[in-house]
Amino acid sequence: MYPAxxxxxxxxxxxxxxxxxTQIKKxxxxxxxxxxxxxxxxxxxxxxxxxxIFVDRNMEAFxxxxxxxxxxxxxxxxxxxxxxxxxxxxxxxxxxxxKSGENRDITGYFQKIRRNLKSECxxxxxxxxxxxxxxxxxxxxxxxxxxxxxxxxxNLTFGDNEFVNRHYHNFALLTQREKEIMRLIGCGTSxxxxxxxxxxxxxTLDNHRKHIREKLNIKNAAELFHFIHAFNLV
Numbered sequence: 001m002y003p004a005x006x007x008x009x010x011x012x013x014x015x016x017x018x019x020x021x022t023q024i025k026k027x028x029x030x031x032x033x034x035x036x037x038x039x040x041x042x043x044x045x046x047x048x049x050x051x052x053i054f055v056d057r058n059m060e061a062f063x064x065x066x067x068x069x070x071x072x073x074x075x076x077x078x079x080x081x082x083x084x085x086x087x088x089x090x091x092x093x094x095x096x097x098x099k100s101g102e103n104r105d106i107t108g109y110f111q112k113i114r115r116n117l118k119s120e121c122x123x124x125x126x127x128x129x130x131x132x133x134x135x136x137x138x139x140x141x142x143x144x145x146x147x148x149x150x151x152x153x154x155n156l157t158f159g160d161n162e163f164v165n166r167h168y169h170n171f172a173l174l175t176q177r178e179k180e181i182m183r184l185i186g187c188g189t190s191x192x193x194x195x196x197x198x199x200x201x202x203x204t205l206d207n208h209r210k211h212i213r214e215k216l217n218i219k220n221a222a223e224l225f226h227f228i229h230a231f232n233l234v
Contacts, residue, residue, distance in 0.1 A: 024133045031134060032056075041124070041141040044134060047098055050091045051075045053136055063115060083112035083121050085166065094128055094137070111141065171231055173215040179233065181208050186225065186234035 024034055035042040035056035042056040051074050055067045063070060063081065070077050078087065090109040097107075107128045112121035123144040131138040174182075177198070184194045195202050218224050228234055 021131065021133060024131075029133075034131075034138070038140055041143070043139050043141070044131065045128075045137040045139060047095070047136060049075050050078070050095060050137065052077060053134075059141075062113075080117055081114055083114075086110060086112055098130065098137075113141070167216070167227070167230075170216050171227065174212065178208055178212050178215075181205070182212060182224070182228050183233040186228035 020034075020037070023029070029037075031044055031054045035054070041058040041062065043059055044053040044055075045051065046053060052070050055063075055070055060066055060070075073080075086109075090107075090111070094107050109126055109128075111124045111126045113124055114121045124141040125144060126139055126141045128137050128139040130136075180198070181194060184197065189197070191202060191205065195205050198205070200208075212224070213219075216224070216227055218227065
């Protein structure tokens with residue numbers, strides 16, 4: 001088995017993936033051996049539906065199930081333990097890019113995972129790459145709770161990510177002018193200044209703000225500012 005200390009990739013999240021895959025082929029490592037080398041919660045996924053093929057000891061302990069038990073449940077295990085809203089959007093894109101031949105070296109995303117149907121979801125940061133050796137995807141999940149002082153900040157970002165996924169279609173209805181108005185509002189710009197800056201009347205500005213509220217289905221300033229910050233308009 002190749003020395004684990006020579007294949008440490010935790011600090012740069014799969015930036016050394018190509019090197020690692022070379023070592024996997026060179027030393028003919030098994031899935032179990034690869035999982036032992038990589039820090040984190042490791043799982044291998046089918047190309048077609050991302051169903052689990054194999055999970056490491058960390059994930060076995062997290063779910064209190066063996067890897068064969070998890071693999072036997074197929075995609076049903078995914079629907080029972082993974083938050084489907086965050087799952088569908090990201091995984092659909094990963095599978096689509098693979099099928100179209102547009103593979104990326106690494107895809108990073110947020111995922112919510114629960115131990116069982118009755119437990120709360122835990123936040124994970126996940127990184128996925130194509131593993132040619134085993135003809136599947138390989139994913140490394142890192143629990144946000146292990147990030148120390150950055151945990152609270154990451155959880156806030158996680159919440160914004162969920163909000164964006166949930167409201168993306170509403171946000172896509174906005175025109176560029178409406179997004180610009182939201183950006184200026186987020187910067188604390190006054191009504192008069194926005195009107196002068198965009199060379200529009202206050203009446204036209206008020207109509208734009210009305211359309212923004214209707215498209216985003218928001219009722220107050222707090223909800224407006226949630227959109228402004230979640231969609232990185234400021």
